[in-house]
Structures are given as structure tokens and as C-alpha cells.
Amino acid sequence: MENPSPAAPPRSGKRPGFLREIARNRYSYLLILPAMVYVFIFSYATYPYLLIAFQRFNYQQGLLGSEWVGFDNFVFFFRSNAALLVTWNTIKLNVLFLIFVTFFAVALALLFNEIRNKFFIKLAQTTMIFPSFLSWIIVSYMMYSLFTMDFGIINQVIQAFGGEPVNWYSKAEAWPAILVGMKVWKEAGMASIIYLAAITGIDGSLYESAEIDGASRWQKMTRITLPLIAPTIAILTLLNLGKIFYGDFGMIYAIIGDNGVLYPTTDVIDTYVFRALRQIGDPSNAAAVGLFQSTVGLLLVFGANWLTRRFFKEGALY
Template structure:
């Protein structure tokens, strides 16, 4: 019998792999159809847009195609880095996103632990629904709710202050108060939905650990501190790493809906995304916006790699890879 060559073995393995893939697709065709819209969305709006990163290095001309516009190298990046506002809006973006990440994670984990400790099922369901509901509200609606609270003339907060004989506060000129206000609104709106992920991780913890702790006479707080939080740490670390990749992206929908074009509040609330939007509206140059977007993505990717390296070195269970 003729000995089988390495080439023959390679083609046979490749054929078996293709045959196995086709069999898998046919056998689970309805499951794959369910994820088809998500796959198409990612393919079209993520991978298919990669060639357009070239716009960041061009003086893009709508009358010419992508590959015939004038190449100008790094000049578009000067639009942002040589701006007098570059340092301020970069620091604002980092500060707000770090506050969103830290306080959002703390409150989401706290809510998940509290929901897990509630024994009355009806109360738990009502409380979870109430905490998740704000996530489905538009930031436009939230901005009107905030105006109803903070308005100088008829806002509820100023009415409450007047009951105590205090002067009304013009909140929309208090620049130092708005980082805290934005963080509070972000946590109120999104912490409930984020807590679902942590609650799912908690429910996956082996209940025999809690039973053993009950036998040893551990209190609820001791079980939370010694069992729940340590076993929840890998999930917290992974989600934190993923969010670090977006730390240079300000929540444009939130900040523009609430702050808008109120220039008085720009010193503490203006972020890269709102700055670029205003520049696009005034200048109309997509190349500048693409340059800033590429800068944001690159820094986010570097931060994820560095954070993952640090996590893998000191807390291997929480690393992404």
C-alpha cells in the first residue's frame, strides 16, 4: 500500500474540517439564523469600515473616492493636539469616565449583592424592575427630568431650599457641581441593568459554600465578604477591563442631551466627543473627526492591553486572555 504523504494528510484533515463545519451549520441552522443579524451588524459597521480609517490621513474630498483624496499625513491630528482646549477636554473625558466606571461598578455590585440577599421574591422582582426601568429612558427625557429638578425658577430642589429659607441656586452655571451630577445620573440610569450581570455571576456560585458557612455560624456580612465578593472578583475585573477600552469615549448622548451648547459648563463637562461634534458642525471636515476617533480607539486598545497585562500578572483569574 502506498504510504500516505504529508500533503495527503493535510487535504484530508482540511476536508474533514470543512465537512464538520457544514454539518454543524446545517444541524444548528436555526440557532445560527438567530445570531445572523448581530453578525451582519458587526461585519458592516465594524469590519467593513476599517478602510475608511484612511480618511484620518487625508484631506477627504466628497467628489473623489477614498483612494484618490489628497494624502496629508498627520496634519489632521494637529487639529486636535494643537488646540488650546485639547488638554482640558482630554482630562475631562478621563475624569468623567473614571468616575462613571468606579461608581457604576460599586453601585452595580452593591445592588447585585442586595438583590441576592433579599428573600421575599415579590419585593425582589418589584425592586429589580424599578432599578432597571431608568435604563430604557432616553437621555432626552432624563434631561427634561433634570431640568424639572434643577431649574432656577420652578425646579423642585430650589423649592425645597426656599422652604428652609435658602436662596435658589442657578445650577446651570455651577461648573464645579456638574461632574457629581453627571455621575449621579449615570449611576441612577445604568447601575440597575449592570447589576444583572453580577447577579447572574453570584447565582452561579456553588451553594454548598454558603451551607458550609452556615454550619460554621457565619453571618450574612461574613458570607458576603468571604465568599460572594472574592468569587465575584474575576467578573468585576473582566468587565472593568472591557470598559477601560472605552475610557476615551465620552457618553455623547448623555452629555449633549443634558449640557447641550451651554458654554458656561464646558470647563468641567466638555469631552472629546462633544468637542468634535461642535467642530464638525462648524467646520464640516470629516477628516478631523476621523483623526480624533482613531486617536481614541488606539489609546483605548493600548489601555486594554496594559490593563490585561497588569491583571494577568497580579490577578490571573480576572484577565481576559
Template sequence: MVKSAKWFMTDLIKNRFLYVLVLPGIVFFLLFNYLPMAGIIVAFKEYRMDLGIFGSPFNGLDNFRFLTVDTASVLKVIFNTLFLNILFIGIGTSLAVITAILINEIRLTWFKKISQSLIILPNFISWIIVAVFAYNFLNTDFGILNEWLGSLGLPRISWYSSAEWWPAILVLLYVWKSAGFSSIIYLAAITGIDQEQYESAELDGANKLQQIRHITIPGISKTIIILLLLAIGRIFYGDFGMIYGLVGDNSLLFSTTDVIDTYVFRALRTLNDVGMSSAIGLLQSFIGFLFVFAANAVVRKYDKDSALF
């Protein structure tokens, strides 16, 4: 212990400037990720505002009874959360990689910069603004899409009362908003690939598709796997801002769009049960950890270098 402390102090003095650079990140995670973990105790208490977090009485596992009160609704919400996140992760990652590859293949510098800027731009538009766009596009009476369907002699669709369409709509909007921004990481990984590999492949007669298949994709595979593992960690978290912004309290769409986060929000708003909300959040984090641990174990079995730990 003494030897380790002495080594750390020596390294701290030697690399003091590097530690100063990393200090803001350490402080950020301490303040916003580790210190709030003390609030986990609320999941096991009957929280009362007048008594505070530590003064409220313990109630054991009573806050987790929501799992047995309305099992059908809970299972449906869990299914929606998993199903939508699998679609977001699978389709979003695929299109982000494709976008990065396509941008990398653009040879005109000015066109490449403009294209990348336009693709990234939707990420900075809030979901509330996107919801306004979607409403004007999908509205039954005056929506652009229904006007187009009407001009073709096709029947209008009541999008905001047809739940079966919304998984596809949510995925489409999610990809439109996030794929360009996500492609930045993959584009950075592509630029890190040794260019001599492409030159050698070209000399051997490989076309662009063969170069992408045998050089580009294997070259960024570790980055893809790491980002997938990180995404799996939040697979039990629904994108509340997105889904509530687009769907709101429209109960006609709950069968395919209601996720854990929106379910908890409605419960907290109507029941004001902070303990139950904390219990659900703890359960989400715990299950997410198990998913990451299992996925990492699978990756580690086949490729240790790509595993997180």
C-alpha cells in the first residue's frame, strides 16, 4: 500500500500537467455520476419531502411492487423499450457506419465539408422542433404526407391514431437526427487506418467495394463493438425527450410507443411516488449493467482487444 502510494505521488509530480488536463473530467464524473449514487437509497424508502432522503423510513422492496400490480402493462412497456432500442441501435449504427464510409469516399474537399455539416445539423434540432415538423408532415387533415397520398388517389392515414406505424416513424426520425452525428466517431476511426493498405489493395486490383469490405470495415470493427457495448448499457432506457416530445399523452399510440421512461413519468406525475420512480431507475441501471457484462463476456471470448474490460 505504501509502495503504491509512493509510486502514485511520484507519477503525479512527473505527469502533473496531464493530470491537470484530466481533472475537469474527473470532477464532472464525481459530481454527476458518483455522488448522486447516494440517492439509490430512495428506492428502498417511503420518501417524504418533510423528512428528506435519509430521514424517510425504509419500506424494504415495497417500491418494486409495481412489477406485480399491472404485469401486462409492465411487460408491454419493457417489450417496447427493448424493441425500439434494438431498432435504434441496429439501424442507427449501420447507417452511421455507411454515412461515415460515404463521406470518407468524397474527394472534393469543399463538397465533403458541406455534406458533413448538413448531415450533422439535425442533431442540434430539439425533439420539440422535430415534433412540430412531424405534426405538420403527418397531420390527417393538412399534413404534407396525406396531401401527397390524396393527390395519388390513395386514402388518408390517421397517423396519430394508428399505433402500428409508429415504430417505423420513430426509427426514421431517430436515424435522421442522430446518424450524421454518430458518424463522426466512425469517420475518425476510418481516417486512422493506414492508407498504405488501400494503395496495396488498389495495386492488387481491388475495387472500392472490396476495399471497404476487407480494409475499412475490419479497421473500424473495434470502434463499432465498443460503441455497441456502450449502447447496450442503456438498452433499458427509452429516449424520453424523443418519445414524449413526439407522442406526448396520446394513449392511442401507447401500445407501440410507451417505454419505461414515459411510463415512470406518468406514474410520478399522477401518483407523486418518488420511491417507485427511483426503484425503476435502479432496476434499469442494474439490468443494463447485466446486459453490458454479458455482451462484454461474449466479445471477450472471441476478441479480447475489443472488450471493454
């Protein structure tokens, strides 16, 4: 008769120590180390420099030797003639970006989920994702070839139908719609991947039961898919609300640049602060506006999360 195998040692229930955990999963921690270093340097290590917002910063005297001026730098921004305009433009454009990018990203994910031809879905996804890898500088040249007065493709089409060419770079009222269209074109495809991943995690038996009950594809989409990915939509919307006071500087400055004719509808806080920093050379004013943007974004996230937790608990961040 064979001896029974020795019993496994009883589990103590204690979690492994921090160093033992790192040693056990050293390759996983090594993989995330570059991201952790990046976040530490460009996020946490910069916190002490928020003091610049309350100083008249002098490069020679340094962070601790510069003169303290309290909230004077904030007053400089709020009393400027353009403060209300750039704040309104920032909120308006970001709200439009958030609404339309989310709508088209969800729509693309739903459409991709309904496509059954694997070759076509791979081709479509690749086509939709490709613009995300283009820099805004390249996109700005593409837009110039579309909207320039003399040789723009859009003006050539208008002239082909008997119309008069339009000087788009002097029509400020047209650019919010143009910028929203470019934002959707560039980012909706990549954003749709997250929603498509949420859709693929839905239990397939739900669709089978609905099909047995005679539900159409449209009914399965609206009664099953959309309600089950609603928490994902809510969470991503909450995260984007934190950036509602941040204009997409790379996009706006690459496309609009220093075209003052378009400022009434396209000038945002970030481009305004950049021009002020470039012309005045005072980093304290820029730091004050940046701190203002971050504070408002944080309050918006907390407030929106509180409302979401109260009325739609599944979509809250915490």
C-alpha cells in the first residue's frame, strides 16, 4: 500500500510582503516601470512648482526666493478682456467634442459588433483607427489642402457646382463645426475599441435568449447591448469631464495658429495662456491659469460622480 502524499501546509491567510510580491511578479513590475517613472516625473514631481502661481517668479531667486503675491496672478487672468471669451470657447468646444466623439464611438462599436464578415471588420477597424496615429501638424496640412482659398478641394467642388469660393480661414463661425468634425474623424475610431471590448464581454446567452423570443437585431442592440455598456460610457464621460477646462492645445494651435480672425470662436484657455507666456514671458500667470483649470476639472469630476452615484450607481467611478 502506497504512502499517502503529505498534506499541504495550512494556509496562514496572510498576504505576501511587498518585497516578496515584487520578487514574485518582477517582470510585470518591470514592464510598468517606465510608465511609473514618467508619471512620477511629470505629475507628482511637479507639484511643488504650483507655488509659482502665487508668486512673481524670478528665475534667479528660484522657487523659495521669489516674491509672494497671493492671488494677483489669478486676478490678471480674470480681469483680462479675453478671459470670458476663452473660457466660454474652451467649455463649448470640449462639450461638443465629448458629445460627438462619444456618440460616434459608441455607434461605431455597435456597428462593428453587428458585422459578420471578418475581413471587412478588420479593414474597417484599421481604417477608423489610422487617423489616431497622425499628429495634428500633419492633419493641419491636410486641412489646409481642403480649405485653402485658391487651391482647396472644397472650394474646387463648390466652383464645380457653380458656387463662389469661400475664404474659410476668415469665417470664424464655421470653425467650431470643422474642429468637431476633425476631432471625431481622428479620435472616434480609437475610442470605439473600448466600447467594443465592453460589448464582447457581454454574456452571449442573453442574445440567444432574446433571439429565441423573436427579438430583432435592432431590439437586441437597444435592449441588451446599450444598457449593458452604459456604465462604461458613464465612467469614460466622467473621466473626460475632468478635462473640460483644457482645450486641446496641440489641435487648436496646429490648425488655427496665430490667425486672430478665428479667435472669437476657437481661442481657448491653453492657446491664450501660451500667447501670454510667449509675449509677456511671465510663468506665474501661466501657472495660475493651469491651477485654475485643474481645480475646476477636479470639482467637476467629483460633482458629476456624486450625481452619477445617486441616479446611476453602476456608472460611478467610486
